[in-house]
Every structure is written in structure tokens, then in C-alpha cells.
Amino acid sequence: MRRAAIIGAAIVALSAAGFAVFAQSESDEASVDGLSFLGEPVTTADIAAGQTLYAENCASCHGAKLEGQPDWRRRLDNGHMPAPPHDETGHTWHHSDRNLFIVTKKGIGAVVPGYESDMPVFEGLLTDDEIADVLSYIKSTWPDRERTFQAEVSANEGDK
Amino acid sequence: MTNRTLNFEPDRRHFLALGMGAAAVLVLPGAVRAAGGAANIRTLAFDGDTLLIAGATLRASPDGGRSWHERPTLSPVSSIATHPARPGRLLAGLARGGVTVSDDGGTTWTARSEGLASGEVTALAVAAGNPDMLYAAIRGDGLWKSEDAGATWALAMDRPWLDAAERDPLTLASVDLETGMGGIWIYAGTEKGLTRVPDCFCRWQEVQPGNAMDALVTGDAPPAEAPLPTDEPVLSLASAPSAPSTLYAALPSGVWASQDGGVVWTQKAKGQGRAVAVHPRDENHVAALLDGTLNLSRDGGATWAALAVA
Numbered sequence: 001m002r003r004a005a006i007i008g009a010a011i012v013a014l015s016a017a018g019f020a021v022f023a024q025s026e027s028d029e030a031s032v033d034g035l036s037f038l039g040e041p042v043t044t045a046d047i048a049a050g051q052t053l054y055a056e057n058c059a060s061c062h063g064a065k066l067e068g069q070p071d072w073r074r075r076l077d078n079g080h081m082p083a084p085p086h087d088e089t090g091h092t093w094h095h096s097d098r099n100l101f102i103v104t105k106k107g108i109g110a111v112v113p114g115y116e117s118d119m120p121v122f123e124g125l126l127t128d129d130e131i132a133d134v135l136s137y138i139k140s141t142w143p144d145r146e147r148t149f150q151a152e153v154s155a156n157e158g159d160k
Numbered sequence: 161m162t163n164r165t166l167n168f169e170p171d172r173r174h175f176l177a178l179g180m181g182a183a184a185v186l187v188l189p190g191a192v193r194a195a196g197g198a199a200n201i202r203t204l205a206f207d208g209d210t211l212l213i214a215g216a217t218l219r220a221s222p223d224g225g226r227s228w229h230e231r232p233t234l235s236p237v238s239s240i241a242t243h244p245a246r247p248g249r250l251l252a253g254l255a256r257g258g259v260t261v262s263d264d265g266g267t268t269w270t271a272r273s274e275g276l277a278s279g280e281v282t283a284l285a286v287a288a289g290n291p292d293m294l295y296a297a298i299r300g301d302g303l304w305k306s307e308d309a310g311a312t313w314a315l316a317m318d319r320p321w322l323d324a325a326e327r328d329p330l331t332l333a334s335v336d337l338e339t340g341m342g343g344i345w346i347y348a349g350t351e352k353g354l355t356r357v358p359d360c361f362c363r364w365q366e367v368q369p370g371n372a373m374d375a376l377v378t379g380d381a382p383p384a385e386a387p388l389p390t391d392e393p394v395l396s397l398a399s400a401p402s403a404p405s406t407l408y409a410a411l412p413s414g415v416w417a418s419q420d421g422g423v424v425w426t427q428k429a430k431g432q433g434r435a436v437a438v439h440p441r442d443e444n445h446v447a448a449l450l451d452g453t454l455n456l457s458r459d460g461g462a463t464w465a466a467l468a469v470a
Contacts, residue, residue, distance in 0.1 A: 073302070073361075075318040075326060081363065094341040094360035112365045153342045 050137030093146040204437035225467035231266035243291040244440035253281025272310030288336035297329035320364035322352040336404035349394025400443035428461030
């Protein structure tokens with residue numbers, strides 16, 4: 001009797017755990033309402049992965065809170081511009097998904113030939129999916145106004 | 161300065177030269193004498209049909225240059241701007257620093273410089289799509305913007321970096337052509353040529369054909385380009401509100417025009433160009449300061465007529 005009770009309790013516990021895992025998986029795969037990148041829906045798992053990648057690869061220049069480098073509108077001594085904020089105080093939300101992806105992967109020179117910048121080229125450092133995750137995370141932090149504006153810019157440029 | 165100039169003593173030859181000069185002033189035609197009246201002009205603008213010329217003084221002509229009326233200014237004006245949607249509103253950047261605004265065609269002025277850096281306002285522009293959005297370039301400092309018609313100012317961006325140094329914008333023009341970033345362009349003339357920045361202020365960049373990047377990707381032949389001379393400063397720029405792709409520029413080599421937003425330029429007049437302005441409703445109606453003389457063209461710069469400035 002006692003053994004049967006233990007087995008029953010274990011089954012309940014495992015079922016609960018399984019449900020929790022399933023629920024977590026469902027949650028991770030859930031699309032974030034109103035957020036996409038290059039036409040693909042963005043999930044909470046994408047954003048979480050992007051947040052981690054951002055902390056590891058971007059935050060040292062663009063700031064842990066996406067605040068950018070101090071006095072970012074003033075040129076550095078080397079003539080380059082400091083890393084701008086990625087939050088709503090910067091200009092990132094003026095650029096289409098495609099533009100942001102190309103700049104991150106290939107460098108600013110890929111969209112403005114000859115432009116010199118301290119930002120590295122992330123091709124070879126991050127996969128395309130990882131770059132998309134980072135940019136999805138950044139987009140997820142924007143207020144509605146900036147997110148809507150950027151969605152229109154992306155649509156106008158032909159991003160899906 | 162040499163001792164000779166310090167101890168100038170007129171001799172017979174100098175007396176002859178002075179006498180001939182005085183006689184010449186009496187007999188020179190009006191158009192040439194106009195050069196004297198135009199000598200201190202630094203900037204031009206149209207306020208509707210009224211042509212404005214400014215520098216040490218500010219004068220306005222409502223009748224195509226037949227008559228001129230002097231307006232008060234607080235100090236020498238280094239740049240002046242107007243907007244078709246705000247007739248009678250003049251914005252003046254001052255050589256001693258600061259911006260002043262007039263809402264009555266220049267009769268009265270109010271200082272609007274809160275938050276603006278000190279220093280000469282080398283260039284001033286009104287956003288083509290928003291008459292309350294102003295841009296001012298401050299010598300040795302950067303590009304500033306005001307979203308409330310000059311009541312408050314904030315730094316928008318540092319100066320453009322050209323040929324290994326920051327360069328002062330000598331002239332600004334808000335050009336109503338889409339950047340692809342949800343806004344339009346701000347063009348700047350500098351001592352090292354033409355540059356532009358989107359009004360999101362992400363980065364200064366060269367003027368390129370709109371499809372240049374597509375051609376790069378597909379391997380097609382790059383679009384045709386005919387830039388302004390690279391060895392001259394761009395002293396003045398004007399974008400036609402009635403046809404934003406039409407730009408005019410004044411350079412030491414003359415007046416130049418572009419019909420495609422600054423990709424292909426053609427020379428419209430030779431001489432020492434100093435300032436240029438275009439009528440708000442007619443992209444072929446252009447005023448230019450050339451060789452110290454004020455000139456007007458009604459055909460996009462194909463022909464010019466000198467204006468007398470009283």
C-alpha cells in the first residue's frame with residue numbers, strides 16, 4: 001500500500017515536472033506579440049538568447065543597459081564616433097532590420113562605403129541566427145512608438 | 161606690414177590713379193556699381209517672393225531687386241533661413257553667436273539661443289518637412305537642432321570628418337529626399353566638399369546614387385556620378401522646395417546645379433560664387449552672389465541678370 005502510494009506520488013510529481021517543462025517550452029516558443037525580425041516572428045527564447053549574446057559581445061561598448069558610450073555624439077580622438085545607445089535615445093530604431101543585420105555582420109562600411117568605425121565585423125564571430133537574436137533582443141526593449149516606427153522603416157525597405 | 165605702406169606718400173602717379181578711379185566710379189554702369197552694394201553680402205534667402213540679402217546688414221527686396229529695404233539686425237548675420245510654410249519668419253545665425261528669429265519679415269527680432277553652444281553660427285537650416293525644426297552649425301563645435309523653432313537647442317552631432325579632420329559646415333540644406341531611415345537628408349558644404357547626414361544623425365556620409373548599393377551587390381555598372389570639384393569649399397547650398405532633387409551650390413569656381421539630389425552636378429555660372437538661394441515655388445528662380453555681384457536667373461541658371469543693390 002505504502003509502495004503504491006509512493007509510485008503514485010512519483011507519477012504525479014513527474015507529470016507535474018513534465019508539464020512544467022512542456023509549459024516552459026511552450027513559453028519559449030511563444031511569439032512575442034508585435035515583434036519580428038526580417039519577417040520572422042521573434043520568440044521569448046530568441047530574446048533570452050539575444051540578451052546573453054548582447055552581454056557577451058556588445059555591452060562593453062554599447063552599454064549593459066544599451067545606453068551607449070558617454071558623450072556619444074562627440075567624436076573620439078581617432079576621428080571615429082563612439083558607440084551609440086541602442087535604446088530609444090539613440091538612432092538604431094531608425095534603421096531597418098536588413099540595415100541593422102548587414103551593419104552587424106559586415107560592418108558599417110558595408111552600407112556606407114569608406115566609413116571608418118571602431119565596431120568590429122561580427123561575421124565569423126556570431127552566426128546569422130545569433131545576430132538576429134541580438135537584434136531581436138534590442139528591438140524588444142524599445143517602447144511602442146520606436147518599435148512601430150522601425151517596423152515601418154523595415155517594411156518600406158522591403159524587409160518581410 | 162612694411163615700412164613703405166606705413167609711410168605712404170602720394171606722388172604724381174598716385175594722384176593720377178586716384179583721379180582715374182574717381183572718374184570710373186561716376187561712369188560705371190549700375191550693374192557694376194551693384195557690386196559695391198553687394199560686397200558685404202554673405203548669405204541669401206527667399207521669403208516667398210521677397211529676396212533677402214544679409215551680412216553686415218540685412219536688406220529685403222519684394223520686387224525682384226528693383227527696390228531694397230533695410231531691416232534691423234542684432235549683429236552681422238552669417239546665415240539666414242526661411243521656410244515656405246512660415247511666410248514672414250526669418251531665422252538668422254549671427255557671426256558673434258546665437259540665433260534670432262523674426263516673425264514679421266525682419267522688422268523685429270527675438271533671440272532664440274537657449275542651450276545653444278557659443279560661437280559663430282556658420283550655417284542655419286529649417287527642416288523641409290517641419291518648419292519648427294531648426295539646425296545650426298557652430299564653428300569649432302558641431303551640429304545643433306531645435307525642435308521648437310529655436311526656443312531650446314540640443315547637440316545633434318559632431319562635425320563631419322573629412323580628409324582626416326573635423327570640418328565646419330559652411331552651409332546647410334534640409335533636402336526633402338528620403339533616406340530610407342524614416343527621414344530625410346541634411347546636406348552640408350564644407351571646406352573639403354559636400355557631405356550629408358540623415359536626420360536621425362547616425363553618420364555623415366558622401367552623396368551616393370540611391371541605387372549604388374544595389375549595383376554593388378548585383379555587380380552591375382555603378383550609376384553615373386559627376387561630383388562637385390573636390391578641391392574647393394562648398395560655400396552655399398540651396399534645395400528647391402518645389403523640386404527637392406534640384407540643388408544649387410556656390411563655390412569659388414561658380415554656381416553649380418544638380419537635378420538628382422547631388423549625384424551629378426553641372427556648372428551654371430563661372431566666377432567667385434559666394435551664396436545661392438532658390439525661390440520656394442519655382443526651382444528655376446535662383447539668386448546668386450557671383451564675383452561680388454548679386455545675380456538672378458529665371459531659367460535654372462542658364463542665363464543670369466545682375467541686380468543693383470542700393
